[in-house]
Amino acid sequence: MERSLEAVKLEVLYATHALIGDALEFDKTLREILRILGEKLDMKRASVVLWDNEDGRLKIRASYGLTPQEETHGVYDPGEGVTGTVFLSGEPCVVLDVAREPLFLNRTGARGITKEAISFIAVPIKSDEEVLGVLWVDRLFSYKVAPQEDVKFLEVLAILISQLIKLKHRIEARETYLREENLILRDELKARFGEFMYSSRSPRMKEALSLVRQVASTPATVLLLGESGTGKTLLARLIHDLSNRRNKPFVKINCAAIPENLLEAELFGYVKGAFTGADRNKPGRLELADGGTAFLDEIGELPLSLQAKLLYFIQEKEFSPLGSTKTRSVDVRLLAATNKNLDRLVAEGRFREDLFYRLNVFPIHIPPLRERREDIIGLTHFILRRLEKSYGRRLTFTAEALRKLVNYPWPGNVRELENVLERLFIMARDDSISDELISQILGIQADHVNLANAEQTPVRPFARYSGEIKAEEITEALKRNGFVVARAARELGLSFRQLRYRLKKLGLEADLPISRGRPPKSSNKLRGLE
Incomplete structure (x- = not known):
């Protein structure tokens, strides 16, 4: 039985509606x-x-119905021909016989000489009141359907096409946003890397950062070791950003944050029907990182049942999604991190020895904050500058408040320092931070602070520029610290190079018995300064 024209039209609209969601394959x-x-x-x-x-x-x-060459000729200015007129006016147009219509340009050249009249119908593609384009069709005039019926149908079809175009625009806007965010993040990472690399005064941290720069350009697997909050994720991002994979994905997988029964599916993906609720194929995070870097955080929490599959992936660069018998190959660089003692886990049978050796190709130990106290003031200054932009205020510290920050053991490392500083912006009633407020936030008493590893020299609140410090202040700081430049610089909140530069600029270097190390026993040159 022959279907009615209305049934066919409904079939076309239904099929079009089913296709609208696929804006990723727009053309x-x-x-x-x-x-x-x-x-x-x-x-x-x-x-x-x-x-x-x-x-x-x-x-x-x-x-x-057009060849690729004919398509390339279909270019119009607004108001040019029937197509340009429909676009400019936002109103549909029907040409009953294109051979008799001077406004019809036949720009594509697709309509040759024919005995049958060809009708041309064009309707605008609109989004709200904005005209996005034109949908046009050719029909044989001998088809006995009123042109206005075709116009109504095509207008409905144009609405569906406009939805596809809007969806495509949203996807493009999202992609643009993500690209911009990625560039911002990359710039921030480079800024952070420079801050850590060039302002860190800790020998152990400088060594770790030197290793980061050394290994970043290689394909080697890196194992980042350190306590929670020391910055393992940041260093993993730095390794990726300094590598030749920087323009490819950086995918982080926290092995401790994903339930054990879901971890395999998250890592390796699954195929439709692999388990109840698996109604489609889903790529795993390792596959999403193809061409880039996969960062396995808290690798010490990886269940034994998955360690063998991860080992195979590291060795062969291929895997099988959950529920599939077919293998897939990807090009992924692996970085891993843990705050656990993997040697002990291996000895206890909780971590595969062969996997440990595969991961431990290039280990980097990140020192805890309490073992790099010389960086605490610099880190505090760095974090404060970032928080000042968010909170719209600037905080200063008394010398005693800074001393407590330096002497505190920081069990939560840099993450705890960031949290404490942000809490100060919320809790401080004025912009000067006292040692009492620091003690309150840290939950310590003055006599509970461990001073065993801290130098007992006064600490100056941050100066924005070294030029703000006067010659008299520098001289007094040097006298208090036995003319040892390194100690005086710490008191003044400056780096060693900054203070040496300031001494030279003020002409004090030749007049003072300055020393990098031990203070001098005595000097007659001091008498004129007393």
Whole structure:
């Protein structure tokens, strides 16, 4: 039984609606919609013409019944021909016989000499009140359907196409946003790397950062070792950002944060039907990192049942998704981190020895904050500058408050320091931070602070520029510290180089018995300064 025209139209609209969600394959989806339209409703030719922001003209984006060469000729200015007029006016247009219409340009050259009259129908593709383009079709005039019926149908189809275009624009806007965010993050990482690399005064931290720079450009697996909060994730990002994979994904997998029964699916993905609720194929995070870097955080928490599969992946660079018997290959660089003692876990049988050796190709130990106290003031200054932008205020510290920050053992390391400083912005009633407020936030009493490893020299609140410090202040600081420049610099809140530069600039270097190490026993040059 032959179907009615209305039934066929509904079939076309239903098929189009089913395709609208596939905006990732925009051109392919448009062509499929036009193919269905042409084949189901005897449309000899059909085309979607969209506005090109770069060229400022209308161009055929997809077609049915046109050759690729004919498509390239379909370019119109607003108001030019029937297509340009429909775009400019936002109103549909029907040409009953293109051979008799001087406004019809036949720009594509697709309509040759024919005995049969060809009708041309064009409707605007709108989003709200904005015209995005034009949908046009060719039909044989002998097809006995009122043109206005075709116009109504095509207007509905144009609405569906506009939804596809809007979805595509949203995806493009999202991609642009993510690219910009990625560039911002990369710039921030480089700034952070410079801050840590060039301002760190800790020999152990300098060694770790030197290893980061050394290994970043290689394909080696890196194992980052250190307590929680020391900055393992930051260093992993730095390794990725300094590598030749910097333009590819950086995918972090926290092995401790994902339930054990879901971890395999998260790592390796799964196929449809692999388990109850698996209604589609889903790539794992290792596959999403293809070409880039996968960072396995808290690797010591990885269950034994998954360690063998991870070992195979490291050795062969291939894996099988959950529920699949087929293997897939990916190009991924692995970084791993843990705050656990993996040697002990291996001895206790809780971590595979062969996997440990595969991961431990290039270990980097990140020292805890309490073992790099000389960096605490610099880190505090760095974090404060970042928080000042968010909270719109600037905090200063008394010398005693700074001393408590330096002497505190920091069991939570840099993460705890960041949290404490942000809490200060919330709790401080004025912009000067006292030692009482520091003690309150840290939950310590003055006599509970471990001073065993801290130098007992006064600490100056941060000076924004070394030029703000006067010659008299520098001289007094040197006298208090036995003319040892390193100690005086610490008291003044400066680096060693900054103070030496300031001494030279003020002409004090030749007049003072300064020393890098032990203070001098005595000097007659001091008498003129007393």
